Amino acid sequence: MPFYHSLGKIPHKRHTVFKKPDGSLYYEQLFGTIGFDGMYTNMYHEQRPTQVKEIKGSYDATPQVATEKNIKSYRFKGFQVKPAPDYLESRKVVLTNSDVDITLAAPQESTKDYFYKNSDSDELLFIHKGSGKLRTHLGNLDFKYGDYLLIPRGTIYKLDFDDEVNRLFIVESRRPIYTPKRYRNHFGQLLEHSPFCERDIRRPYELETNNESGDFLIKIKKQGRIFDMVYASHPFDVVGYDGYNYPYAFSIHDFEPITGRIHQPPPVHQTFETDAFVVCSFCPRLYDYHPESIPAPYSHSNIDSDEVLYYVDGDFMSRNDIEAGHISLHPAGIPHGPHPGAVERSIGQTETEELAVMVDTFKPLMVTKDAMEIADDKYHQSWLEH
Ligand SMILES: [Fe+2]
Numbered sequence: 001m002p003f004y005h006s007l008g009k010i011p012h013k014r015h016t017v018f019k020k021p022d023g024s025l026y027y028e029q030l031f032g033t034i035g036f037d038g039m040y041t042n043m044y045h046e047q048r049p050t051q052v053k054e055i056k057g058s059y060d061a062t063p064q065v066a067t068e069k070n071i072k073s074y075r076f077k078g079f080q081v082k083p084a085p086d087y088l089e090s091r092k093v094v095l096t097n098s099d100v101d102i103t104l105a106a107p108q109e110s111t112k113d114y115f116y117k118n119s120d121s122d123e124l125l126f127i128h129k130g131s132g133k134l135r136t137h138l139g140n141l142d143f144k145y146g147d148y149l150l151i152p153r154g155t156i157y158k159l160d161f162d163d164e165v166n167r168l169f170i171v172e173s174r175r176p177i178y179t180p181k182r183y184r185n186h187f188g189q190l191l192e193h194s195p196f197c198e199r200d201i202r203r204p205y206e207l208e209t210n211n212e213s214g215d216f217l218i219k220i221k222k223q224g225r226i227f228d229m230v231y232a233s234h235p236f237d238v239v240g241y242d243g244y245n246y247p248y249a250f251s252i253h254d255f256e257p258i259t260g261r262i263h264q265p266p267p268v269h270q271t272f273e274t275d276a277f278v279v280c281s282f283c284p285r286l287y288d289y290h291p292e293s294i295p296a297p298y299s300h301s302n303i304d305s306d307e308v309l310y311y312v313d314g315d316f317m318s319r320n321d322i323e324a325g326h327i328s329l330h331p332a333g334i335p336h337g338p339h340p341g342a343v344e345r346s347i348g349q350t351e352t353e354e355l356a357v358m359v360d361t362f363k364p365l366m367v368t369k370d371a372m373e374i375a376d377d378k379y380h381q382s383w384l385e386h
Pocket of ligand 1 (some may be wrong): 330
């Protein structure tokens, strides 16, 4: 997040002697992205963070692709993804390309015997069902329904869930995920016309500092493989840090919709951006107020981007037969638009309760085998008049 945050204790000057009460040194680590050009944090460990004991093995976590080149629209019934006890095993990639994996997960248990770190990607977790605590080496964040959790690459984390019914929509991005640049001023501050501001961003508030030695398993994702690395020191042994690179939470319910007299295009819903895709939040809002406005969108050709919509709650005005947890894929190359009757239905309506998350990718997405198991194979014909 492009604003400064500090938690725990840090020395007056960076890269200087920082002593423990017993006179020995804390160990500094610079935690950054994009080499030394991106956002970074300086943190201070009880023990050296480099004490690898053993590399126990690895397994391939690359998604199994069913359709590499796709021009067919799909609807996927996300809640048909089977719950699984373990967080990592519960994650099912449904759409993928070289920039991003779009994943559904229904974990039933908190992460127990291991820590997890994704060194390939930033992870954006959207909490559809469930609540709990994201625990990281940079502090903790509480989460509940409607929260986005942005976890920068390299963050070591665990998820503690309050109960066993959890549904997550996860975007794994090989490019860093930022707030939209057009909403930030020269100094990085979110501007007045941004649909959210720094006050809506929740930063880690609770630093766990554990100075244990022993065997600590970190499952590290790198190049699509999960490596089981055993470290000699507890991964949460940071006594303090400061900088710009840390996980944060933002609730979709804190997104302030931008409305107008006539239909506003999808970019007004934009919440996050990368070089390879955007993420938008469609939130409950008042409809367009021109006396002859058509609130439903017009058909549109997303000729060079794939559109993924994840339906969260409320009636989705432009679609027939869509339920919470469904995903629609409208691929690049062909137009899509409201279902039959949706335009007429929308005229005269004054507000919508729809809640959805949209991911538009600039490269085509591949459909995975896991996605095909929950696919509605006839969705592409659902615009035909019956
Ligand atoms: Fe669209």
